[in-house]
Amino acid sequence: MNAIFYPGLGETKKHYKSLVxxxxxxxxxxxxxxxxxxxxxxxxxxxxxxxxxxxxxxxKKKIKKLILCSPTPxxxxxxxxxxxxxxxxxxxxxxxxxxxxxxxxxxxxxxxVPGADHKIDRNYRNxxxxxxxx
Numbered sequence: 001m002n003a004i005f006y007p008g009l010g011e012t013k014k015h016y017k018s019l020v021x022x023x024x025x026x027x028x029x030x031x032x033x034x035x036x037x038x039x040x041x042x043x044x045x046x047x048x049x050x051x052x053x054x055x056x057x058x059x060k061k062k063i064k065k066l067i068l069c070s071p072t073p074x075x076x077x078x079x080x081x082x083x084x085x086x087x088x089x090x091x092x093x094x095x096x097x098x099x100x101x102x103x104x105x106x107x108x109x110x111x112x113v114p115g116a117d118h119k120i121d122r123n124y125r126n127x128x129x130x131x132x133x134x
Contacts, residue, residue, distance in 0.1 A: 003132050004041040008048030018125050023132070028053065038063075043132055044082075047120060048072055058082045067131055070118050073099045083107065086131050090116030090124065 003023040007016060013025045023045065026036035038044050038057040042064040046054035051071030058066045058080040066082035070089055073096065077085060085108040087100045097112065104110050111131060116124045 002041050003043035003045055004036065004038045006035060006044070006046035006050030006053040008050050011047070011050075016120070018122070019120075019128075022129055026050075026053070043067065045069065045128060045132065046071065048118070055080065058085075065132070067128065069120065069124070069128060070096060071100075077103055077108065085109075086111060088113060088124070088127055088131065090118060092117040 004026055005016065005019055005023045006026045006028060009030060013020060013027070016025045019025060024036070024041065028035040028050070035053050044054045044057050044063055044065070045067040047069045049072045051068045054066060054068065055077070057063065059078050062081040063083070065084045065086065066080065067086045067088060070093055071087070087110040089096045089100065089110060090113050097110065100110060111127060113124045113127045
């Protein structure tokens with residue numbers, strides 16, 4: 001699978017050892033806003049504040065899937081070029097579910113991870129990987 005993952009604020013590859021074998025984990029310099037390019041990736045995944053980077057990619061280039069995991073709240077997906085958008089949100093993140101439910105519709109859906117909160121544990125990781133492959 002050809003996917004890149006943008007981590008949350010202050011996080012690096014070492015925080016995502018369980019994902020490194022499945023996708024490219026981007027490096028982000030949170031001081032400059034520079035990050036690993038998604039140029040050769042057709043699936044863009046992000047967690048929390050990393051959604052800022054992945055949404056920017058989807059606004060600029062055509063991609064197959066944009067997967068936003070527990071993203072920082074925003075009001076619109078803008079004129080993105082993703083064929084499909086998936087919000088993956090923990091069951092305990094009721095506020096995020098409420099914020100993003102109105103954005104769901106044609107080619108935009110939400111997947112709620114049972115028992116999860118704002119952390120990518122094994123169950124959350126499996127939901128991400130299942131949605132990358134489907």
